[in-house]
Every structure is written in structure tokens, then in C-alpha cells.
Amino acid sequence: MDALVLVLNANFEPINVCNTRRAVGLMLDGRATLVANGRGAIQTVSRSFPLPSVIRLEHMIQRPRPRVKLTRREVFRRDNYTCQYCGRKVSNLTIDHVMPRHLGGMHTWTNVVAACPACNHHKGGRKLEESHMILLQPPREPPASASYLFGLHLVDNEEWLPFVSGW
Ligand SMILES: [Zn+2]
Numbered sequence: 001m002d003a004l005v006l007v008l009n010a011n012f013e014p015i016n017v018c019n020t021r022r023a024v025g026l027m028l029d030g031r032a033t034l035v036a037n038g039r040g041a042i043q044t045v046s047r048s049f050p051l052p053s054v055i056r057l058e059h060m061i062q063r064p065r066p067r068v069k070l071t072r073r074e075v076f077r078r079d080n081y082t083c084q085y086c087g088r089k090v091s092n093l094t095i096d097h098v099m100p101r102h103l104g105g106m107h108t109w110t111n112v113v114a115a116c117p118a119c120n121h122h123k124g125g126r127k128l129e130e131s132h133m134i135l136l137q138p139p140r141e142p143p144a145s146a147s148y149l150f151g152l153h154l155v156d157n158e159e160w161l162p163f164v165s166g167w
Contacts, residue, residue: 004153005052006160008035010060014146014164017153023052032057036159054163066144070109077152078142079114085123085133090116098139100125109141 005023007016018026024042026032036054043049068074072095082089084096096115099105102125113135115123123131142148146167154161 003039003051004157006054006150006153006157006163007032008054008056008163010057012056012163013167014150014160015057015061015063015066017150020051023055024049026057027052027055030058035163053157053159066149068109068142068144068148070107070112074142075109075112076114078109079139082114082136083116083119084113084136084139085115085119087136088116092117094120096120096123098128098135100127103127110139113139 001019001021001024003020004017005020006014007018007023007026009015020039023032027034032055034050034052034054035056037050037052039051039053041048041050068078075095076093080089081093083093093114094117096113096119097105097107098111098113101107105111119133123133128135146164150160150164154164
């Protein structure tokens with residue numbers, strides 16, 4: 001019941017991921033319908049019930065344009081787990097503020113990059129120009145497309161791909 005279920009808005013836009021328990025609850029309440037099954041069934045007292053993989057809400061939910069939350073994990077993912085100064089893929093990446101925080105640099109998508117410990121140490125508390133280091137690419141806010149937002153789940157839920165691509 002902890003398996004993840006993709007939740008589509010009434011217009012089929014993927015908007016969320018929830019666990020099976022919640023998804024079945026939404027379906028039993030008539031607030032969502034089954035779109036994709038593929039996981040067998042559960043037996044309740046009175047009937048057999050398909051285990052959903054994808055459900056769709058009956059009523060359209062209005063919401064602001066989604067944005068990718070700024071977290072360490074998401075910064076590393078945006079930067080393809082690569083140090084943005086030397087281009088190496090290391091397992092112990094750190095977060096570097098391009099304009100150091102003590103110089104007024106903000107904790108924003110456009111001021112944080114993944115950096116290996118060596119590059120982070122070399123840059124120290126200096127501005128980019130002072131460090132004579134070069135970024136592989138200017139940091140940007142990643143697009144909050146469904147493919148990006150739900151991309152991590154696609155590895156375990158390949159059947160979601162047709163519902164996620166294009167949004
Ligand atoms: Zn580096």
C-alpha cells in the first residue's frame with residue numbers, strides 16, 4: 001500500500017504522487033478514477049479492487065505554476081551530479097554559492113552550483129572573478145516540467161512515461 005501512484009488532474013496533467021492507500025481512498029470517495037492498473041488487485045470484504053498505478057481526479061484542481069524546490073538534492077540533479085567548475089563527477093559534492101553569502105549572495109537557483117570539495121575549497125569565500133575559475137554553465141532554475149518533476153520516479157514506474165511526457 002506504500003507503492004507510489006501518479007495523480008493526474010482532470011485534464012490529464014500530472015500533478016502529484018501519492019501512496020496507494022491515499023489513491024484507493026480517493027477512488028472509493030469518487031474523487032478519482034483509475035487510469036492505469038497493472039499492479040494486480042486487493043481484496044476487500046465485499047469486492048476485489050484494482051491496485052492503481054495512475055489515477056485521474058474527477059474535478060480540475062487549479063494551482064500556481066509548479067516550481068522545483070531548491071534543495072541540495074535538486075541542485076545536484078540539475079547539475080547532473082557534476083562539479084560545475086572542474087566537470088568531475090564525485091560522490092561527495094557540495095553546494096557552492098557563486099556569489100558568497102557573506103558578500104550578499106542569495107540562496108537562489110541562479111547563485112548555487114554543485115562543486116567538488118577541492119573546487120569549493122579553492123574558490124573559498126571569493127567572488128567568481130577573483131577566483132579566476134569558470135563555470136561550465138550559468139546556473140538557472142530548472143524547468144518545472146512534469147518530466148523533470150517526476151523524472152526520478154520514472155525509473156521505478158516506467159508505465160508512467162506516457163502520462164508524464166509532453167507536460
Ligand atoms: Zn571541481
